[in-house]
Amino acid sequence: MPADAVQTLADLSTGEVEARLHSDAGLRLRFGRFVAGIRSDLRPLARGIETLYGDYPVAGDDDFCDFPVELTGTGGLRRFVRPQVVFRFEGMQPFKPLPGQQAVAMLEWGLNWVFTNHAQHYLIIHAAVLERNGAGLIMAAPPGSGKSTLCAGLALKGWRLLSDELALVGLEDGLLTPLPRPISLKNQSIDVVRRLPGEIVMGPVAHDTAKGTVAHMRPPRASVDAALATVQPRWILFPKFGAGSACEVEAMGRAQTFMQLVGNAFNYPRLGATGFEAMARLVDACDGYTARYGSLDQIVPTLEALCARPA
Amino acid sequence: MSRHTDTHLARTLANPSFSDSFTAHDWEALIGQARTSDMLGQVAEVLGASDRLERVPAAVRFHLDAALRMAALHKSSLLNELAVIGEALQDIGQPVLLLKGAAYAAADLPAGRSRVFNDIDLMVAKDVLNAAESALYRRGWLPTHLNAYDQRYYREWMHELPPIEHRSRGTVIDLHHTIVPPTSGHHPDAAQLIADARPVRIDGCPDVFHVLSPVDMVMHSACHLFFGELQKGLRDLYDLHALLSELSADPAFQEALLPRARTQQLEYPVLLAVHFAHRVFGTRIPESLRNECERRLSSRWNGALSDHLIDAAMYPQHPSSDSVWRRVRRQMLYARSHWLRMPLHQLLPHLAYKALVHRDDPAG
Amino acid sequence: MPDSQWALVTPDAISIRNWPDGSVVFNARESTTTMLSAIAGGVVTVLMKAPTGTRELSAGAGTDAQEMGALLSALADHGIVRRAG
Structure with a gap:
């Protein structure tokens, strides 16, 4: 390895990954502009991290760690009877423990919670974000609309993944800041995505979670490598999957788009007038659409055509 | 816990130059302790006030700037709420006192700078308590504790009504009629506190608000901390540090503090406040006042025990500053806070009810 | 009919954006x-500058005074505008 190349998780041996997970400093990975330090003594979690985060840069022990998190098993008899996993951030325990086999999912949810609560310099919208030809597509929708499946479909077609969960809109510059992470897939969408062409790596499958069966898809390497490159937002889409539905994309007015986004923005109420201004600037910079579709084969080419137009 | 890092937060707040030689590891301890203590804004404030923010590593600066942004939003949302509350209460015909954070913000005291504001604490004379509550109901604040036991617990035993929460904005108001629970056996003269309060002006708001006089403000802040559960001990002590630093240089304040506290039967918490503020933050308090406090404190038979227990509450509950022994001592303090507030014949049934019947959901 | 004056309830607290499909306040x-609606958004935008009479508002919006009166009452019900005399 040349001395100036960024060290990634894949450059570390399994023994070294485990040693870091056990250390006080934790395994320190770069998630875009943030460093998370992960501590854990759970073997299956170590395997899951190696599978999903192989391309992520490893931060040095001398780099400031933004978010120290810890996942451990509960002690005592529980360990043998029905093992559970606890998530801690700065020693605090924001969630109830989950069954042990959901450790990877809990890491993902825990990190989402940590990022959402600390990225205060952004208007944070619950949405998938991708980049095409230098411009950003924001797909906002409630759970169950097929947003993550569509996001995976586009990422596998070469769109750059910024996030499958959080649109971070800069309050000062209005740009989208990437936070690429594994794409969270639920229930039938896991198999839908597995059958897509392309190089697909899935993390462990967790059954019977609060969201049903959950698995995570490793993000494309190019998206992880470009995790510091911000993007100008250009399109806002509210997708809705319906089995057997025809593909219909309709333009939506800006006032309507604004109101729909408010319902998906985590910190909009807290930001007061600053949030209103940021949302207005975002809506002004974008064209809004609703999309109904029945399969990825319909919607992906449609979006490729829509987002090919000069910005 | 490490003895090297366990006082990073307190030492940085007391003297920001302490952070000049920080490594990434030190910054992590400081930020972590500040997060768990809800004090990131105050850290940013002291570093900014001593022109140090520019020199803070960029990654750390991100979180300090975020804390300043959140603090500014908190403050403007607080002032907004006060404007609405002021309109609601302008017809009760009596002063409305702002307590704690709201008072520091409205009076523009250093203790209110870049601070997180949670519940809004108000105090009115007992005979207008119900009128004030009804007026707030009409503006959208509704009771949160509908359980009959809780309602009775507050109304009979506490110094405040059950919290009320705004139905759309979610802001919470605690409406007080005095500054300590009557069951604690302390009966400060609430009418006197109200009579001595000072008016404060808030932009775009009717002139109904007052804040406690400087000595009463310190006395109340001390009661809140040392009669409370000390869950955010360091943060509450920092409020006292900021108040005492600002106010205790005034000779009139020095002369009035202890006599006033004695008249109101609240000397003990004031002695503890001066003692701990000086010990933890090195607060500048005139020598004569501090010596007098130490002398009176040392004459109390239970001084050493309380001192040892309370000390544990002055460390952030963060892995870099917490230990098993400090947790045990805090558990004992929690029990102590209840016996200080309630006679045993009331306390034991109350704790039994809380433990067996009324299960509060943990955060999640 | 006397011409009533209208004003925003809290002018300093109001921000607005107007788009072809409507306005967001x-x-x-x-x-x-x-x-x-775009018309209501236009009314709020005018009132942000200064209190204005019903007649002038309806002339500006190209509606009759009765329609404008109904719109203003609806905005008053939402706590956005109030009669200023």
Whole structure:
């Protein structure tokens, strides 16, 4: 390895990954502009991290760690009877423990919670974000609309993944800041995505979670490598999957788009007038659409055509 | 816990130059302790006030700037709420006192700078308590504790009504009629506190608000901390540090503090406040006042025990500053806070009810 | 019919954006975000500058005074405008 190349998780041996997970400093990975330090003594979690985060840069022990998190098993008899996993951030325990086999999912949810609560310099919208030809597509929708499946479909077609969960809109510059992470897939969408062409790596499958069966898809390497490159937002889409539905994309007015986004923005109420201004600037910079579709084969080419137009 | 890092937060707040030689590891301890203590804004404030923010590593600066942004939003949302509350209460015909954070913000005291504001604490004379509550109901604040036991617990035993929460904005108001629970056996003269309060002006708001006089403000802040559960001990002590630093240089304040506290039967918490503020933050308090406090404190038979227990509450509950022994001592303090507030014949049934019947959901 | 004057309830707390499909109003005092018709948005925009009479508002919007009166009452019900005399 040349001395100036960024060290990634894949450059570390399994023994070294485990040693870091056990250390006080934790395994320190770069998630875009943030460093998370992960501590854990759970073997299956170590395997899951190696599978999903192989391309992520490893931060040095001398780099400031933004978010120290810890996942451990509960002690005592529980360990043998029905093992559970606890998530801690700065020693605090924001969630109830989950069954042990959901450790990877809990890491993902825990990190989402940590990022959402600390990225205060952004208007944070619950949405998938991708980049095409230098411009950003924001797909906002409630759970169950097929947003993550569509996001995976586009990422596998070469769109750059910024996030499958959080649109971070800069309050000062209005740009989208990437936070690429594994794409969270639920229930039938896991198999839908597995059958897509392309190089697909899935993390462990967790059954019977609060969201049903959950698995995570490793993000494309190019998206992880470009995790510091911000993007100008250009399109806002509210997708809705319906089995057997025809593909219909309709333009939506800006006032309507604004109101729909408010319902998906985590910190909009807290930001007061600053949030209103940021949302207005975002809506002004974008064209809004609703999309109904029945399969990825319909919607992906449609979006490729829509987002090919000069910005 | 490490003895090297366990006082990073307190030492940085007391003297920001302490952070000049920080490594990434030190910054992590400081930020972590500040997060768990809800004090990131105050850290940013002291570093900014001593022109140090520019020199803070960029990654750390991100979180300090975020804390300043959140603090500014908190403050403007607080002032907004006060404007609405002021309109609601302008017809009760009596002063409305702002307590704690709201008072520091409205009076523009250093203790209110870049601070997180949670519940809004108000105090009115007992005979207008119900009128004030009804007026707030009409503006959208509704009771949160509908359980009959809780309602009775507050109304009979506490110094405040059950919290009320705004139905759309979610802001919470605690409406007080005095500054300590009557069951604690302390009966400060609430009418006197109200009579001595000072008016404060808030932009775009009717002139109904007052804040406690400087000595009463310190006395109340001390009661809140040392009669409370000390869950955010360091943060509450920092409020006292900021108040005492600002106010205790005034000779009139020095002369009035202890006599006033004695008249109101609240000397003990004031002695503890001066003692701990000086010990933890090195607060500048005139020598004569501090010596007098130490002398009176040392004459109390239970001084050493309380001192040892309370000390544990002055460390952030963060892995870099917490230990098993400090947790045990805090558990004992929690029990102590209840016996200080309630006679045993009331306390034991109350704790039994809380433990067996009324299960509060943990955060999640 | 006498011409009533109208004003915003909390002018300092109001922000607005007008788009072809409607307007979005943010009220910082109440922390509410509301979508209005383009005409209602136009009325709020005029009132942000100064209190204005019903007649002038209806002339500006190209509606009759009765329609404008109904619109203003609806905005008053939402706590956005009030009669200023």
